[in-house]
Amino acid sequence: MSPHIFSLVLLAALLLGQSLAAGSDAIGGLLDRLDSQRSSPSVQESAAKAVLQRLLPSHTNSFEFKILTSSDVCGGHSCFSINNYEQLSGNGPEIMIKGTTAVELASGLHWYIKYWCGAHISWDKTGGVQIASIPKPGSLPPVKDEGVTIKRPVPWSYYQNVVISSCEF
Structure with missing residues (x-):
């Protein structure tokens, strides 16, 4: 050269x-x-609870949501974690979902019902909400003892992109 x-x-x-x-x-x-x-943790936790209420009204007491700072568990990245809720009595939450934002909490809920309950949630044109496989409150499947943590590889997510709203089925 x-x-x-x-x-x-x-x-x-x-x-x-x-x-x-x-x-x-x-x-x-x-x-x-x-x-x-960003909204306060309580506002974000309420938003995630509202998603659960709309999607699975019978399961609103089966899940607990908690906002974490990203440095708590994810080294500065967006993430969520799913764990079994330690109950003192038979009633109350079964699954604890922690996340860095309300979006991560909702993503954690989706991850749990998809991979542990075998349910499917999508657009109406691609199958819609298929939640019949989700067990009744009180009998939700536990996650592994160590739980699961999913880190996002990117700092933010988009609700839609230009392709989704312009597609025709």
């Missing part, structure tokens, strides 16, 4: 590295601003 080409490649690599570092700082700043605007 000629010295001129090597110099150009080196210069490009240095500029790209600085650009990526600046972009990373900008994204970090944006995420910090978004976090500062």
Whole structure:
């Protein structure tokens, strides 16, 4: 490789590295601003409970939701965890879902009813809500003793993208 080409490649690599570092700082700043605007944990937990109420009104007492800071369990990433709820009596919550946001709590609920209860929730045109396989309150299947934690590989999620609303079935 000629010295001129090597110099150009080196210069490009240095500029790209600085650009990526600046972009990373900008994204970090944006995420910090978004976090500062987040609703209180109680509001987010109530929102997740409202999703449960609409989806499975008979199971509103079977689940407990708790907001965590992302540094509590996920090293700064968005995540949710699902554990068996330690009950002192036979009545009350069976499953504890913890997450960094209300969206993560709802994702944890979906994960549990999909993978532990064999239920399916989707758009009406792709099958809709199929929840007949979910056991009655008091007999929900337990998760593994150590629970399960799912970390998001990206800092935020979108409700829809441009393809979903423009698709025709």
